[in-house]
Amino acid sequence: MLKDTLVATLVAASLLFAPLFTPLAAQEAPPSGVTQQRLSTYTKAHIALTSEGEAYQRQLGLTHDAVEQDRLRAELAEARTVILAEHDLSAEEYELMTALISLDEGLRARFDALLEELTAN
Numbered sequence: 001m002l003k004d005t006l007v008a009t010l011v012a013a014s015l016l017f018a019p020l021f022t023p024l025a026a027q028e029a030p031p032s033g034v035t036q037q038r039l040s041t042y043t044k045a046h047i048a049l050t051s052e053g054e055a056y057q058r059q060l061g062l063t064h065d066a067v068e069q070d071r072l073r074a075e076l077a078e079a080r081t082v083i084l085a086e087h088d089l090s091a092e093e094y095e096l097m098t099a100l101i102s103l104d105e106g107l108r109a110r111f112d113a114l115l116e117e118l119t120a121n
Helices: 002-021 036-060 066-086 091-103 105-119
Strands: none
Touching: 036 066, 036 091, 036 105, 066 091, 091 105
16 A cells, blocks of 8 residues: 555656656657656766765764764755755755656666766766
8 A cells, every 4th residue: 555655656746747857849758758868967966965975974983972963964964955956956856866766677777877887987
């Protein structure tokens, strides 16, 4: 039942956000409906967010002070906001793309290939 609700929510959200991922009229959308440009933007944001999260985890492991931990959490939240803005993504768009990639095997394969390409350099 929970899975059905989740799937229905994701489908409804994808329909609501579909215009955000619609390609320009001159471009043809891949089967998933997510253009290569949009996937590239998402993947670059994902790489930056992952890097920031790893740095946060390293710093968090160095302190046991609650005030310092709160400061680090606030810095991570601010960094996430900045990274998403730099990549022209809202938090909702990023989360939706994450869900779509986890549910669509073809889109996941495209994401994995792009991630490997971008991080190989």
